[in-house]
Structure formats: C-alpha cells, structure tokens
Amino acid sequence: MEMKQLQYFVVSVDTGSISKAAEMLYTTQPHVSMTIGKMEKSLGVRLLRRSKKGVEMTVEGELVYEQARRILKDMQVIQQVQTSVKSEVFCLSSMPSNLLAGLFAEFYRREQNLQARYLEGTLEMVLHQVTHRRAELGFVFVSEFQKNAVDRMLEQRHLEFHILKETRLVLFAGPGNPYYDRKSVTKAELQKIRFVQNLEEGIPLFQHPGNLKEKLVDSQFFYRGVEVCSDHAMTQLLLKTDLGNISCLMDSRLHRDSRIHRIELEDCRVKVCCGYIKRAGRELGRCSRRYIEYVKEGLE
Template sequence: MDIKQLEFFVIACERGSLSQAAACMYTSQPNVSKTIRSLEHELGRPLLERSGKGVSPTVYGETVLEYAKMILKATATISSLAVPDMKNSIRISTYPSNMIARLLVDFYKEWGHIYSIEHHEGTAEDITEQVHQGISEIGILYVAQHQVQTFQHILSHKSLEFVPLKTKKICLYVGPCHPLYHEQSVDFSELQELKFVRGVRDFFSMDHHLETVSMGVIDTKNLNHAAYSNSDHLTINLLLYTDVCSLGLDFMYEPYSQYDLKALPINGCEPFLQIGYVKDPARILSRQAEWILDRFHQML
C-alpha cells in the first residue's frame, strides 16, 4: 500500500468518477482504475461500486475512505514540517520560459550576494507538486480560463492556491528561416500547413485547448509535429535555424529579448490563458519571492 493508491481512491470517491479523478491527478483513467484495483487486491475486498453513472464507495470502502483521509492529512502535515529554510534562497518552479530565466538572472544581480537560486522547470503537475512538497515556495504557470475553477479545486486537495495575474493570448513563434517571418499575423487555417516543435503536453497545456479557441477550424491531432522536446535550448535552435515553428504564450518582455524570433498574432484568437502563481496560502511569502512576483507582474 502506498500514498498514491490512497490519493487515487479518495479523489475517485470525492469526484464520483474515475475520469474526473484522472483529470484531477493529471493521469489517465486506466491508470486510476489499475491503481485502485491493486489496492482492492491488496486489501482483499472491493472498495468501489462501479456503474455507468460513476463510482461510489462500498460499505467497506467507506471505512477505508475515513482512514485514508486521516493518513493523507497526516502526510500533508509531515510534508509541511519538512519545508526547507527559505531565508537564504529563492526556490521557484515554473513552466519553461526564457523570460523567467532572464528575470532570475536579474534577481541574482541584485540579490545574489545574499540569496541562492533553486529553479525547476516542468508541467503544471510538476510545478504544483513541487510547491506542495515544499521543494519550491512558489510556482509560476498558466491554465486556460475555463479551467481555473477546476484547477483551484484540484489545488485545494493539496492546500494550495492559484493567484491569476494576467490573461494572455497564444501566438506563433517563428525565426528568420521561416517563410512567415516577414508576415504580420497568421490565420488558424494556415497552421495545418506548418511544421512544429512541441513540448511535453499535459491536461493544462495550451495546445490541449487549441481546437476550442479556433472554433474547430483546425484539428490539433493533424498538426505536423517535426520535433518533440522539453528542452528550451533545442526549441530555440530549431526556431532560429530551420523552418520549424512553435505555439507559445504571447509573452515577450522587450528588455529581455535576445533572439531573432518573431511572435505572430493568430487572427481571431482572444486571450484565454490565465498566467499566475501557485502558493501555500498558510505561509507568508518571503521577501525574495515577493520581489520575483512583483517584477514578473510588471513584465506581464
């Protein structure tokens, strides 16, 4: 028996659905089902009643559910006690962003004689989990507007809070070798003909919602992805030296601009991505975290 099994079981009971539990835990429904089945096998009795309408705990499951919640609460308490001393460092998790990297360089220039920097990049799941575990004090990320309420609900299980700062559009990033480099904008319909580099995709990634914001003009499954990578270095080099492009958050802070890349607006695309930060509302932010967030907000 492990914590992940108990988490999956508790969320499935609370949501009444394996698919909704999967969304909450950033995983697939088969994985949730398999994990709970393994717990049932270990305990020797069924925990869930499964039907076409969803799932609910069995009588035995109700008893296990009560103790599982107690265990998870105790685990969260122990985790909070393990939060490292934040006085002499800034610990931050973010989505991959050259703009944020440059912001941390400025932080070092101003505060490097006092504070060290610990920076982690990842998906929404990685970022929230690192804040939850106390690895990072704050996490900067983005989610679609219509997902904010769901995202806040997911975070409530980890006793975290998402603070939105700005709503941004997506755009098309191209380099000097791209045929659209000298254009002023691009239509949704043109994206089907282009070659893309795509990062790691999760439930909250921007291309997950591209079909919705394009009103069905494009099918993201048919986009030509020439490369997949979570490396910002590879992405930038592909953009600079090939005809590959990428979809990205329309966020270019001019003083930090250092590459010959162009952000093309997508015609008809309204702002729909909420960019903000995740924190533990029970803890007062450190001076260094306040500095980062204040500068980041100004950049937006």
Template sequence: MDIKQLQYFMAAVECGSLNKAAERLYTSQPNVSRVIHSLEEELGNPIFLRSAKGIILSSFGEQLSYYAKNILKNVEHMQELSIDEKQKKLNIASYPSGMLSNNLAKFYNEHREENLHIDYKEGTTEQVLDYLSQGIVRIGVVEIAKQQFAPFRHILQNKHLEFTLFRSGKFCLYVGEQHPLYQAKSVPFDTLKDLEYVQENEDYFTSLFYMGKFSSGALDHKDLKHRVHTDSDHCMMHMLKETKLCSLGVDFFSTNMAREVGIHAVAIEGCSSGILLGVVTKQNQELEEIEKIYLENLRSLFAGEQ
C-alpha cells in the same frame, strides 16, 4: 548530556584518536578524554574500546554516533536559521523559465545592497506545490492549462494554498536566430507538424496535449518531430540559440527580454488563449516586504512593462 560532549565524541570518532581530536578542538587530550568519560558515565555504557593501537567504537558507540551526527547537523541548521533571520529572503519555486531566471538576476542586482538572499528552484507544477506545502519556498510561479484548472484548484484546497492570476496567454512558437522563422510574425497552425522541436518534459498541468483544444486546427502532440527532450531551461535556451530547432511555449516572453537573449516568439494563427499564469502562496500568509516588491516586479514583467 550537552552539545559539547557530542562534539568531542564525534571529533574522536572522525579523527580515530583522542590526540588528533584534541588538536582539532584546540584543547588537550586529557580534557577530551575527561569529556568523553563523563558521557560514558551518563549513558552507562562504554563508547570506545581502548587498546595500544588507539580507540575503536563499541557496538553501543556505533549506534550513538548515528544519532549524535544527526543531532549536531540539526544544531548547525538551527544556527544557520538564526543567521538567515538577519537577511532579506526570497524562497521561490517556478516552472522552468529563462525569462524568470533572467529577471531574477536583474532583481538581485537592484536589491543586492539590502542583504538579500535568494533560494530559487525549478520544477513541474506538482513539485512547485509540494515545495510550498512543505514550507521549503513561500512563492510559487506556475502555468496552468485552462482545461486543468479544476484539478489544480482541488489540489490547492487540499494543501491550503491560493492562486493569484497574473495573466492568460496563448501557445506560440519560440525560435532562435538560426531558425528560418526568426523574422516571421506568425505561422499557420497546420505547419507545426513539419517543424523540428526541442521540448521540455511534460507537465500534467501545462501539457501540450491541451494545445489542440485552444486552436482552430487539430493537432496531436505525439505527431510533432521532437528531436530533444529536456528538463533544463539552460539546455533549452542553448538549443534554440545554436540550432534550427524550435519550441512550443506560451507567449509570456517580454519583447525586451526576447531581444536581449536572441529568442523570438512567433504567433500561431488560430490559437486562442489557453494558459493561465500566476503565483501560488499559502492561504493567509503574511508576505515580507521584499516578497511584495518581487511580486510587483513579476506583475510588471508579465504585463510587458520590462
């Protein structure tokens, strides 16, 4: 059995006719019939039932078509892998972040002449770690509450991953130009309960539940006036820019980038450092040159140099 036999077989299945299959394959109908007949002889069972009206799959042919379709799909993926190896690749997963996606666009423009291909995914911390352990991505960017670092480290060990710290940060308030606090440098902690929020859906490892543990005040995140919940950073950015809603986040947004997108980070008085930001990779993984360049770019971004 070879790939050609399966390709001819599936063409006949999808076209419902040997003549139409021949047209699709740029060959003759007798040749298609001959290839399929050789497959039937090899497998010892009829694949098609022939009649004056054309061909229909036998019960054996129906089962065979399921496996043939999967085999041809996997062959296609293997061929794509061969093409991909000629490209410089960045496979990244990250927590939802407008700053990271904005920076990635700039990074692409800087390296677009280098045959660069980027696959960028967003998700919760657990989803990012799953992507890494399954080999779907090679770089993960995560935020971790200090209170949750012990269980986070345990998961890393089980999945044979390692974490590199880039910086630690404090909770802050993000507001757009429509918000009355847009020009403010800081707000007292106890005013947070009076504001209205657009907020990302909870991530166990970076939940706002831990915010009260890093402040001089007492705050139950359930008491906050959440008007919009979303797992879309695109939605988050538009809600901040077009409404008077604000969002609780971490002060990783660079000043230059904040100015570009019209989002301002307002410090929360009495809030200490409580969130760790860094990169996760597989243990002992040898990074490609483009990956090393991207990680240095991230270091620069979170150091406020961009």
C-alpha cells in the same frame, strides 16, 4: 554530566590518543585526562584503557561512545537552528522561463546574504514542489486550455493561483513557412500548416487536443508535427523546415533570433496567464513577498 566531558571522550576515542585529542581541542593533555576522569567517576565505570600506545575503549566505553556521539550530533543540529532562522532560505519553483530566470538572477544580485534554491520543471512538478513544501512559491504559465484542469488540481492540493499578468499566444515561423512574411494569420489558415512544439514549454499544447480543435488548431495537425525538448532543436526546425510554433508572446525564447518572425493570431486569441502558486491560507515569508513585488515590476 557536561557536554564537554562527552566531547573530550569522543574525540579521544576517534583520535586514539589523549594527547592528539588535546591538540584538536586546543587544550592540554592533563585537562583532557582530568575531564574524562570526572566523567568516569560520575558514571562509576571505566571508559578508557590508557597505555603508551594510546587509549582504547572498554566494553562500557563502547556503549557510552555510541550514545555520546548521537547526543553531540543532536546538539549540533539544535545549535544551528538560530543560524537557520536568521538566514532565511528562499525556495522558488518555476516553469522553464528565460524571463523568470532572469528576474530571479537580478533579485539575487540585489539581495544581501540570501540563501536561495531555484527549481525548474513542468506545471505538475511545480505544483508538487509547492504542495510538499520544497518551494514556497511556484511561478507558472496557464492557458485557457488548462484552466479547468488546473483549478481542480489547485483545489485538491489546497493551493492558490494569483495572476500577475495576462498575455497571448502567437505563431513563430522561419523562412520556409508559407506565412513567414505575414503580419497575422487566421484560424482557418493555421489548419494548413504543421507544427513543432516544445514539451518543456509553459503551454503544453499537445496535451489538450480537444480544446485545440475547438479554439485554435485541429489536433491532427499537431500529431503530424514534431515534439522536442530542446530550444536548439526548436530553432533549427523553424529555420530549416516549414514548421510553425505556437508559443506565449511574453516569454518565448524565439524572440532572440531575428530570422524567426512573430505572427499574430487574428480570430483565435487565446489568453495565457503568468502568476504564482502558494499554499492556501499560508502567509508568505518576507523574502517571498519582496520577490513577488519585484516580479510585478519586471512584468510591467
């Protein structure tokens, strides 16, 4: 039995007519009828009842029809394998980041015939997507506050973290903040203000109050502040209140508004690492390796 016989039979049933099937298959009605006849002869059963109104399946034809459709569908999947191999799909997951999203856009523009998938989410979501092979690479920001917890998660999920660049945290403040015109502030001075933090940022400070109390700010001051999930809300709160924001120097969205000042943290410098996550022992694809080199250049 040939695949063409299955195809001609299924199309004839779907259209309800051998002549319509011939039109769809770009052949002649006698050729379709002869091909199905050979199939019926090889099986030893009649599959179709022919009439002036068209064709309809016999009981045996109904059984063969379901199997034939399944075989044709499976064959289509098999035939697409070669195309999928030739056309590499680049799957990337990242924490929300203007910098990384911009680098991805530029990389996509430079590449030809690139099929890509760009996902965004929290640190936990990025880890999940790489672990379960929904993304080959995951780009994240990890602060000193998170290092021990992240190391444990990486080990449990058989993942590796490769650092590309280190930066630091700074204070962002609007006109209503008492430190607005300062070049820098001390850890003691940070205790005197309240904060607004974006829960979708790469450095979720709210989730690490113990470390904050020891290294940066007493946690009670964060809980007296505001949590947001919006860049617009963050900007408006900084411009119209006395709240401050602590964010990563390298990728803060607040750089775009000149009315918001960046203030250095004098005696509480906290390192933040930007890097990529991959599955341990897994060799990266050609496209992923090129992208990592491109990101390295972009971070310099």
